[in-house]
Amino acid sequence: MSRQPESWLESGVNLLYKLRWGLLVVFLILTGFAYFPASKLDFEQSIESLYAKDDQHLLDYLESKRLFGGDELVFVAYTVPGLLGEEGSRETDELKEVRKFSQELSQIPGINADVTQNLANALSPPKLNFLLRVLIRQKRDELIELSRGVLIGDDNETTAIVLRLLPEDQSPVPRAETFKQIRELAHAHEPRAYVVGEPVQVYDMFRYVEEDGDVLFKVSLSLLAVVLLLLFRRLRWVALPLLVVICSIWWTEAVLVIGNLQLSMVSSMLNSLVTIIGIATVAHVAVHFQALQRENVPRPDAIRRTMVELLPAIFWTCATTAAGFLSLLTSEIAPVRSFGIMMALGTLMVLIASTVLLPGGMSLGYLRQPSKQSDDKGLARKLKQVAQMNERYPKRILWGSLVFVIFAAAGFSRLTIETDFSKNFRDSSEIVKALDFVETRLGGASTWEVNFPAPSQLNKEYLDRVLALAEDLQQVNPPDKTQLTKVISITDTLDFVPAKPFASDPIQSKLDQIEDLQADFESSLYNPEQGRMRIVLRALERQSAEEKLSLIHKVDALAKKHFPGSETKESDQESKAVHGEPGKAAGIFILLAYLIDSLLRDQLYSFLLAATSIWLIMSLAFRSLKLGLISMVPNLFPIVVVIGVMGWTGLTLNIGTAMIASVSMGLTTDSSIHFISSFLRARSRGASTDEALRSTQHSVGRAIIYATSALVAGFSVLTLSHFIPLIYFGALVSVAMVGGVFGDLVLMPILLRLTYPDKAESAA
Incomplete structure (x- = not known):
């Protein structure tokens, strides 16, 4: 055949x-x-890359980053017994230690040292004229309340140092090295400090x-x-x-x-x-x-x-x-x-x-002949x-x-x-322990915002609208539940600081003095050239999907309610409606919430x-x-x-x-x-x-x-x-x-x- x-x-x-x-x-x-x-082979470590380029949440975040510099903040929190001392006392040794620790952290490469915030500097700014120094000393209790939930907790013993990161393309070292040095100082500190913030989580x-x-x-x-x-x-x-x-x-x-x-x-x-x-x-x-x-x-x-x-x-x-x-x-x-x-x-x-x-x-090589009987009978x-x-x-x-x-x-x-981004980590992990500490003792660990149109020059009518939105945001939490822990508006500090005598523009005069208190205060909340303002929010990271998304929707709705972006113009310059894109919620908090x-x-x-x-x-x-x-x-x-x-x-x-x-x-x-x-x-x-x-x-x-x-x-x-x-x-x-x-x-x-x-x- x-x-x-x-x-x-x-x-x-x-x-x-x-x-x-x-x-x-x-x-x-x-x-x-x-x-x-x-x-x-490199590893892409950008949260933005996990969104489509035309995704509205991403576009809102990138716009905010362009307008206000982004909220790449790191919080170093710890507990200090006797932090404030007795009522009416001057700066305590504990506050002096807070300032010293803040200076050490600010020297870490990759940190914008000029805008680091701490409670000691908030209560006694180092660069002030005599009159403002006297005023701040008289209004110490009001300053403490302004700092509540950010620089000091409700127990008057937990404090936080807020570090702003340099943009990655301007940092002399990789972010990994910056975070490593922050954590080394935090762990070596007595008592031990905890490090949180969205950049750290990501x-x-x-x-x-x-x-x-x-x-x-x-x-x-x-x-x-x-x-x-x-x-x-x-x-x-x-x-x-x-x-x-x-x-x-x-x-x-x-x-x-x-x-x-x-x-x-x-x-x-x-x-x-x-x-x-x-x-x-x-x-x-x-x-x-x-x-x-x-x-x-x-x-x-x-x-x-x-x-x-x-x-x-x-x-x-x-x-x-x-x-x-x-x-x-x-x-x-x-x-x-x-x-x-x-x-x-x-x-x-x-x-x-x-x-x-x-x-x-x-x-x-040699191959031993397998037996006729299978080895796995x-x-x-x-x-x-x-x-x-x-x-x-x-x-x-x-x-x-x-x-x-x-x-x-x-x-x-x-x-x-x-x-809940923290659910991506084991409960025993360092980041979850830090989140638990901050969110139970200090306030929300997540920073985000609502931003809305603003005039090129601030006036009382406009600031009243901003104040009304801020007050509504403070009431957004449901009964017996805290979701939004802090609302930071430009009106908070403007009401606190007096204008200079005989100033032609009292509001701008206040802003100039606030600049001495906090270098990036105005630029982080108000961009007159682009006609946009924002209110910064702090929220709990450790909450359910339903609660988090509901909070985002309610906050966004309030922003649109107060600043709908009307196109109607009026002849009276002082009462003219603010034009532009409606108010909206934005921030990496929202990106993380909608990531999946x-x-x-x-x-x-x-x-x-x-x-x-x-x-x-x-x-x-x-x-x-x-x-x-x-x-x-x-x-x-x-x-x-x-x-x-x-x-x-x-x-x-x-x-x-x-x-x-x-x-x-x-x-x-x-x-x-x-x-x-x-x-x-x-x-x-x-x-x-x-x-x-x-x-x-x-x-x-x-x-x-x-x-x-x-x-x-x-x-x-x-x-x-x-x-x-x-x-x-x-x-x-x-x-x-x-x-x-x-x-x-x-x-x-x-x-x-x-x-x-x-x-x-x-x-x-």
Whole structure:
């Protein structure tokens, strides 16, 4: 009988096998070179980058930053018994120590020393004329009340030093160094001081993501190596998956550096996701290769057969995974789009690394022939029992799964978004302890504002309107609940300071004298050139999503009520309405409150696009729309379950879970494609549906269990993170992968049996 000509796939695999040593060496050398650019990959640490460029909250924040310099403030708070001394006493030793500590903090590089605020200077400004000094001494109690909630707490013992950061492009050192030195002084202070402020919170978030992500990736790789060794009991099948993963990551990161892309908080999970794809791919190859070895197939033939039979599945797996992540390109947020590109690139690198490294890797060294009997008899027995269960109770399983999915889906309506930024950190973390101290003893740790149109020259009528808005804002808190802890208006200090005698403009005269009290007072609240004024607000960070968003809406509504931005002009200059854009709330407090909402905004569309793309690619791969639909079941099942369980258990959507649907869709396709491919191969050899499903369950099922066990063990390390979203991400991805196992080994066989019934069943 004449031998059939080789297919293009067999010819390609034979060529790969012939060149395996050269490809292995060259690829490893190039990977070594790739490490150097890969190590220079930067981490984008801007909260603004997590918003679409045309997002109104972001535009309002950037406008405020341009008009008033931004509120990049750091509060250093601590308790000083006897801070104020006895009533009527002059400056106490404790206040002198506050001034000294404030001077030390002000000398830290990156701090604008000219505008540092502290209670000692507020009660006794160092640069004042004699008359103002006498006046301030007489109005000491009023000054204390003005400083209440900012520089002094209700207990008259807690005080804070307010530091204003220099803009990053003007700072002589990176922000990380500035915060490090502030904390060192705070920790060394007696009593210990606590450091808070939105810039610190944002910095800690990015620091934990970067540091924990790197450490946990290395630890999880080590744990993965141990688990793979226990499962495969061969060092080869420990080294090869890790080699594929590391090469893929280094190549991906090197290309990102060359392309001037940066990692962000969204893409910080890049290494972890590439690990999932790489480990799962090599696990299927290992199980298939070992099965051929048990049948006494010579190693060269076993390598070639493994590559011929699995390369198409690996290719389509990578194609569907890449398509799932590329759907994120529809996002309006640049880091989300970059994440989609990065993951598609990482998936391509896994395909290349697997194709190039595995033939040579499987050929290296002595390979002990595996025994005819499988080392995992217990697993084989369990898989056989699952197959029998699928055959006996298909309808019960399908109906039970449908009821469970419907129940889980009902949890969608219970999903909530986390807006308390402190909930991103463990309660034991430094930033949460600091927030607890400040918000229980001093007041809100979050600074934001309402800004509104203003005339180029202030007048009494306008200031009365500002005062009315400030008074309404002070009453905005609901009964028995404090949300807004401080309202700082220009009218507070104007009423306190007298005008100079015979001044032509009394209001401007007051502003000039206030400048001696606080250098940046006027410029931080009023911009006459741009015709805008603001009232600065302090609010509690540690409050629920509903409370925080309700507060923002109420404050914004009050700003628009008092300053609607009327276009009506009157002839009388003194009573003329202030024109321009209506009043509005703005600030990083609002950006943090709407952060998850921003990330979620276009995720539904991305998810639908991902699902459609994956279905079309799978239909193309198997040349069947029906098989494409069947393959989607085990991919959608874990997503519905994971998100539904989040709703039912009260887990909130945070930074780590905002894109869990799109991410899961890109990760659960691997096993489905391998399962269907193995089933179709068995059918093409003449096996019945039941026989094909049993053999697939035994071979591919083992690979699925091995890969999932290793990855769940590896991702369990994420539960050790300081950053709560990383913990959520690790746990939920693990649950999604376990759900994918159920979909592939239970639901998939039942659906395939219904689609490909045996002839006897069809006749019946």
